[in-house]
Amino acid sequence: MQLGFVSAILPELSLEEVASLAAALGYGCVEVMCWPQGQAERRYAGVTHIDAARLSKEEAARINELMLTEEVQISGLGYYPNPLAPDAGEARIYVEHIKAVIRAAALLGVGVVNTFIGRDWTRSLDENWPRFLATWRPLVGYAADHGVKIAIENCPMLFTRDEWPGGKNLARNPAIWRRMFDEIPSPNFGLNYDPSHLVWQQMDYVAPLDEFKERIFHVHAKDARIDRLKLDQVGILAYPNEYHTPKLPGLGDVNWGRFFGALTDIGYQGPVCVEVEDRAFEGNLALRRRALAQSRVFLHQYV
């Protein structure tokens, strides 16, 4: 496994600076954010370290050389919109940019694009399903045609009133993954597995690794803490942010030893990228660098 981080936490740095920081902190790879230029719709979104839509062969070569110099790999390209947004026009724009990111990945020789299935959060899972198939069958095919794998992060994208009730990403649990991969069985369709989202959904985050071992293309290292005293006040039907807090790896409830133990057992050899979404470390660039440095030290004992 290679330790890396998700570049979204460093919006003020250029790709060069991101790679250089990764190297300095001892990371071997980076998941590079590829949001469209100019867009910044929500927290952790809108970062553009590679401008996928305008990426030329030359620029791709330059980037690869730059990464080679720093001895830091690109673990995947990341773009996490809601391709099943209720507004069909908006969804279409997202789908188009996903295609651009796929093409960019192909140009760069990066094998994985990380993203979300999306969801019309006002509607049920079953009501979303036909649209999921209509959108993703061609998208997965497009990726396969370009030799790129799609890794869907298992985040429910449900935090507060803004994403209530359904969240903005269908792919939140093993029952749904099974259904996804049954109906779109392409080997280019898989998961960007993040244990922290299973923690606060009160699920076993180790057991699914074995069943889905062929589908795990990328791993996010994020932690989460459930606050029992808060949960006792509001219960699991409250907005998730009322009772849980995303944290750096090691500062939450994930048992990382068991998690990495199981990852090794399924033969996972891919990237494990720290995703910093811990608000205690977001105040300024120094804090975010510290978050990356500390996470590297913590995870290094298991990888």
Add this chain to the structure above:
Amino acid sequence: MQLGFVSAILPELSLEEVASLAAALGYGCVEVMCWPQGQAERRYAGVTHIDAARLSKEEAARINELMLTEEVQISGLGYYPNPLAPDAGEARIYVEHIKAVIRAAALLGVGVVNTFIGRDWTRSLDENWPRFLATWRPLVGYAADHGVKIAIENCPMLFTRDEWPGGKNLARNPAIWRRMFDEIPSPNFGLNYDPSHLVWQQMDYVAPLDEFKERIFHVHAKDARIDRLKLDQVGILAYPNEYHTPKLPGLGDVNWGRFFGALTDIGYQGPVCVEVEDRAFEGNLALRRRALAQSRVFLHQYV
């Protein structure tokens, strides 16, 4: 405390038969269902053991005499509609019938009416709040004027797609109870406390008893089992019935010893009514009688 049961589980019996069965099984009280005649909109609803809308003084006297004969008290009148239903006309009908049940309680000398706050389940808690106040301030006042207490059951009324996402009753957790009683502080406004709903919301069901001891007018004895293996597949964002099962007292996860221990510590002296919503015991009248008999044996060790 007096052990009783909720009459909803015996739709085919008359009030006389219900009282007689209660006496035979050793119960000291019954919560009598007062749905409007002819209506049966959902499971466990639509049962009319007292026709509140048409209750005369004479009929009330007859009922009281009948109960006296059987030495079975009426613990409360029960009617659980959704008075905040999205359709204003529908909600108005519910409110009117709640008033009828209040009047019936006053006629019968029964001190408590058990019901739901209701909720427009398509909207958030905050969006429901103004309507909650507009509906319930006058209703609680009406009850107070009749010397009757309103006991709101703490059921989220969220089981499947039908009630998704918000459920049909706001009063589901201590944070909301606090807000309810802060804004409508009438001593005639309280709770019909059912621990099972807190179990599957993953909340402490014992601790709130002390804080809300002045507000607990009635208690439901129902149990619930969380199925870990199912929860591991779907997580807490799934429809609640995908990972939990309502059960008879003693067949689920409630620690009844601790629960009754805490009830005695707060000096609760009121009714504790078994609410049979365990599908394993709903097949026929014999099974439902058996459910009541068994629950009586189980609870008697604590009461």
Add this chain to the structure above:
Amino acid sequence: MQLGFVSAILPELSLEEVASLAAALGYGCVEVMCWPQGQAERRYAGVTHIDAARLSKEEAARINELMLTEEVQISGLGYYPNPLAPDAGEARIYVEHIKAVIRAAALLGVGVVNTFIGRDWTRSLDENWPRFLATWRPLVGYAADHGVKIAIENCPMLFTRDEWPGGKNLARNPAIWRRMFDEIPSPNFGLNYDPSHLVWQQMDYVAPLDEFKERIFHVHAKDARIDRLKLDQVGILAYPNEYHTPKLPGLGDVNWGRFFGALTDIGYQGPVCVEVEDRAFEGNLALRRRALAQSRVFLHQYV
């Protein structure tokens, strides 16, 4: 469900006395022991309340009348030898008597014969398998021909050096049950489910109920306690009796509420027979009667 008990604990009583005691203590059924006359090879074995080998139609009628008088049913006939004993001659005798018990059940109109698969305890599971098939395919067929179901108790029959290493009954866990029913799929082949044996094997004793619901023909109510301090000295590789103790229902580690809750969910309607193998209650007949009386009180809260 009907509460009953296994008659093996009352060797000095006649069937009449057994039935009469069952009635007096409030039991609705009895599993009647049918060991061959004169044989008493090990603790809890060798009791003959019905002499299956010599049972005539008249005697069967007399027995049925007697049970009817006491309003106590025969839940099943019980005979628990080792039909895969290493000594082929010995095994043959067991198989012949199992057939006799099947014929007796047919004569009596009792639907279930409870027994063990058996095992050559000196050999591995796989080494036993061909013989299991050779012995049990015809036996299950024989039972089916007589309209009788075979219910295999899930006891490992491994306690001390005497049964070490393999125990005298193959049918000890869900993986083996699956294999048994895959290879002998007859609807007349099932389980006599005893949760206590799963407790000390450190297994979930509730989860298998759902998968095997069609196979559960009979239930034993026995409890077991694991002694952590003893286990810390010898570990799970020790003889099981070094770290666990069979106990009356309620005096061990089984969570009976969850167990009966799950039994009701799968729609189990059959017998639940107390099996007294608690040495603290074996000293004399009075103690054994007390064990049955107390177990009845304990289980009655759940059934």
Add this chain to the structure above:
Amino acid sequence: MQLGFVSAILPELSLEEVASLAAALGYGCVEVMCWPQGQAERRYAGVTHIDAARLSKEEAARINELMLTEEVQISGLGYYPNPLAPDAGEARIYVEHIKAVIRAAALLGVGVVNTFIGRDWTRSLDENWPRFLATWRPLVGYAADHGVKIAIENCPMLFTRDEWPGGKNLARNPAIWRRMFDEIPSPNFGLNYDPSHLVWQQMDYVAPLDEFKERIFHVHAKDARIDRLKLDQVGILAYPNEYHTPKLPGLGDVNWGRFFGALTDIGYQGPVCVEVEDRAFEGNLALRRRALAQSRVFLHQYV
């Protein structure tokens, strides 16, 4: 085992009434309080159902006849003073009355006197030890001479500021019991074992039964609940009543199934007396009767 109760909870009843109530509720024995007439120094003390100091042979015969009529045995005589009280004169009075109770037991043919070791609560265990030996060596000898066993209850007698810091009874844990019985090895010196006191001391209340099986002469059935939320505020160094509450059997943290299971394993055949010290049931005689009735129902499932 025989279920009974401690008569201290019924100060307004005569011994006849106590015995009659015991019989009516299904109890087989009573621990009869023998405080000196007129004295009532603290909660649960000062009750005199038998006036030990003035007991004549005739009165003893009358009492035994009365108990025989009700078919209720005297499990032991109870008197729980502080024979190591700092004031030597006070302590002497206690010791003298313990002797009177021993003589009364002998007269009545009751084998056990239940009491406390006592403690100068202002001094450490070691500082108390010489006085313990000086007081109790002769007392145990006196009991032995009268054919009576002394059963020391394992209550720390530490609840609030009044008994702080050391409590008024040394015999609170297995380490001290071992020391007691090593230095006063008389077979007439043993324990009145109450699991609830071990619960709030955060100790295993089952494991010691085996080691001390020869010393357990009497058992108290009392429960206790630890309130985690309160403990989180004050910690174990606070007065015990700040974080724990004595409760009726079944309404606290004792696992009674495991406790009775272990009692049966050590062959304990003696009395198990409910000690009602649950303030929720002390308001009036009716509540206290109810406490006894309910405790009988609860414990009957295990005895």
Add this chain to the structure above:
Amino acid sequence: MQLGFVSAILPELSLEEVASLAAALGYGCVEVMCWPQGQAERRYAGVTHIDAARLSKEEAARINELMLTEEVQISGLGYYPNPLAPDAGEARIYVEHIKAVIRAAALLGVGVVNTFIGRDWTRSLDENWPRFLATWRPLVGYAADHGVKIAIENCPMLFTRDEWPGGKNLARNPAIWRRMFDEIPSPNFGLNYDPSHLVWQQMDYVAPLDEFKERIFHVHAKDARIDRLKLDQVGILAYPNEYHTPKLPGLGDVNWGRFFGALTDIGYQGPVCVEVEDRAFEGNLALRRRALAQSRVFLHQYV
């Protein structure tokens, strides 16, 4: 946060050597011990790395320069006597030296003085309270006048017979902290928070962080292990050292990930100083250096 250590563990080193060792091991700060010269009354006391009573402006400047050279900060000055000692004269000496340490802190520009409230351990909390107020109102005022914060360590100072029963420091739990800060609400009065003392008091050591976030001026990193088997022998009323052992961070029961996670959530940015009181590492200077080195490696994964 800055990792540091408490200098008390290095009595044979000069301040220069302490600072140099800190730098060599990667620590960013040191809590410097300021006991009066010559005094060494108990384990971990009596160390004088800065002679507060005689500190001149020049010496202060020299010290600051020295620390600057090593790039090691002084996290606070430490002096932990019992300013509420029963002997008034003794207490007065302690108070005077606390004032000297406050003046020294002001001279050095160090913002925090770490100490104990103290306690007359022979008397109850309430009996100590008036003296607490009389002593600490002026002391806190004195500190405020010098621009220095007082950080009270939450150690109960109760280990063996020597400090029994009350311990030598009142400030042991949140209930008492609340009372302290209610009655002396100065912003210069706060806590030197050590989670290990809450561990063995069986309390939640994470939850209080949020409520007291404005009061946490300094943090000690010490661990503690509760030995269940020992506790089962003696219970929580025994001397604390009979059932618990202070340990280096990571070798005990503190969940450091959760602890640091919560510290980051409250925005704590101050020092975290390892306090070595693990007897396994006290044998010689080499072992103590090793303890500091190992603790630095352990804590670095979280800070």
Add this chain to the structure above:
Amino acid sequence: MQLGFVSAILPELSLEEVASLAAALGYGCVEVMCWPQGQAERRYAGVTHIDAARLSKEEAARINELMLTEEVQISGLGYYPNPLAPDAGEARIYVEHIKAVIRAAALLGVGVVNTFIGRDWTRSLDENWPRFLATWRPLVGYAADHGVKIAIENCPMLFTRDEWPGGKNLARNPAIWRRMFDEIPSPNFGLNYDPSHLVWQQMDYVAPLDEFKERIFHVHAKDARIDRLKLDQVGILAYPNEYHTPKLPGLGDVNWGRFFGALTDIGYQGPVCVEVEDRAFEGNLALRRRALAQSRVFLHQYV
């Protein structure tokens, strides 16, 4: 303590290369494998980094110099055959080679030889005992005569059908260790303590350290994970590899903080050698180096 590793995982490297790798990874010692040349009977066996049978004084001097150069110590010589193998001739060969390894240790000045007691796995513990005594009394004496200690690893050597039922090493639990050291009380006879084997035997792996502190000559750092879902299928009577997996330190169920905490409390100062038997890291030399590197980082936080 010194961190080291067992050289068995590096069969393709020479002793020089092993020592050099140890130094490069920061290890201070190595347990050197001394299987006879040419033999490789089972996984992890058959590695010869020192040819004990042919070791000359000169070669020993050369080895010691080599180790000195790398600043890596030899923690012990390792050879783990089955000296109680059913075949007496085979067993004799093992015993002879153990003697050779003892002589080699003496020549090298290495104080410890690590090995197994062995077992005739087809027979019970008691049946093996006479042979254990007959074999090991002289062997331990031989070691003592050479100034070498024998450290028996506590591995049950029971994984699959191959070692079923008894395993190939008697020394698997504290009860057996007690018996071993009672009957062969030589101070040269002790343990090579590996906590992982106690984990899957469901035993406390911390508590025995204190009782056996004089006997712990060497420690193996290996971890193990119990898979609850697998155990629920097969139970503890299955072959151990059906429900547990050996893992690198930190990737399993051992609580290393508590383990090392207890090791420090008993004053253990010896070697702690990583034993890599994690199949996820056995594919090639690079993976095995990685395993050693990662384990060093993990353990360094505790040592």
